[in-house]
Amino acid sequence: MSDGDIRIHVNGQAVMVSAADTDMSLADYLHERLDLTGTKVGCGIGVCRACTVGTRYRPDALMEKTLACTTTVSALANQHVYTVESLAHGHRLSPLQQSFLENFAFQCGYCTPGFLMAATAMLDHLKEYRASVDQLDTIIDTWVGGNLCRCTGYVKYREAIFKVAQAQIKGGA
Missing domain, CATH: 3.10.20.30 (Beta-grasp domain)
Incomplete structure (x- = not known):
């Protein structure tokens, strides 16, 4: 060095x-x-x-x-x-990546890595801090609300993130 x-x-x-x-x-x-x-x-x-x-x-x-x-x-x-x-482990996608696929959460996909990483950080914080499902819309806005999608895929991104966050909160993971 x-x-x-x-x-x-x-x-x-x-x-x-x-x-x-x-x-x-x-x-x-x-x-x-x-x-x-x-x-x-x-x-x-x-x-x-x-x-x-x-x-x-x-x-x-x-x-x-x-x-x-x-x-x-x-x-x-x-x-x-x-x-x-x-995010993926070998050929196994992370739950968030899988949710993006299952919920058709992207179109061209260019902004997808940014959404995935912002949401991954959000999910990491949710493990540490108690939150209710009722708070998820506000939490998602805080963490990914500034990410831009030129294809206007916001609704699908939010749905995919919400599903994973909701499961994490309900499962206590």
């Missing part, structure tokens, strides 16, 4: 980032250096939120939403980054 290099963890793997790459946006680094292209860049200025990834300060901390297009790699030194590629 040379002076200025940093370490980040991406989808459970430690990654050494050379000093020359630390000022890259996380989205560019994921695409160009790690060949993880699931994270999309729409607007490039953090407005559309297609680039949303999950981050944790520690592996056991709650997942937070992070905009990969406006966050430099250096801002995530020693942190844990989770991309849409981290």
